[in-house]
Amino acid sequence: MEELGDTAYKTIIYWKGFQMTRCYMSESKTTYRCGYYRGRRGGPGCLAKLNVMPQGRVKEKRFPHTCCSTSRRNRERLPTSSQPNAGEVIEISDESSDGQSHHRNRKM
Incomplete structure (x- = not known):
């Protein structure tokens, strides 16, 4: 206890x-x-x-x-697929010269 x-x-x-x-x-x-x-x-x-x-x-x-x-538990939000953790966001872009999808990590 x-x-x-x-x-x-x-x-x-x-x-x-x-x-x-x-x-x-x-x-x-x-x-x-x-x-x-x-x-x-x-x-x-x-x-x-x-x-x-x-x-x-x-x-x-x-x-x-x-x-x-889950948002009610300790007032914490669990990361979603577009937001892997609280300090990092993944941006996905289909616009590239070779036709492949790219993503980049950006610290908040």
């Missing part, structure tokens, strides 16, 4: 890249639900929950996340 640390007074934690918000607390457990529980822009919410016991045990409920958009 290294990723959680002391959760006794936290209302928001991050678990495996997802933001979880405290929704229930008792002597036996603290329950967190996905930050997208209510959904966005009228869309369906995520039902993933996490139970944290006082001894440090963690039980995942209703996993995997139903919100699972």
Whole structure:
């Protein structure tokens, strides 16, 4: 449970890249639900929950996340085929003298 640390007074934690918000607390457990529980822009919410016991045990409920958009995980965007990593863009051009496609890498 290294990723959680002391959760006794936290209302928001991050678990495996997802933001979880405290929704229930008792002597036996603290329950967190996905930050997208209510959904966005009228869309369906995520039902993933996490139970944290006082001894440090963690039980995942209703996993995997139903919100699972990769852009929501830690606010990171995974590279697309036209953008291999955050600092490099590939430009593809069909205009060449020998009729073959060429590409060049450009650092941003």
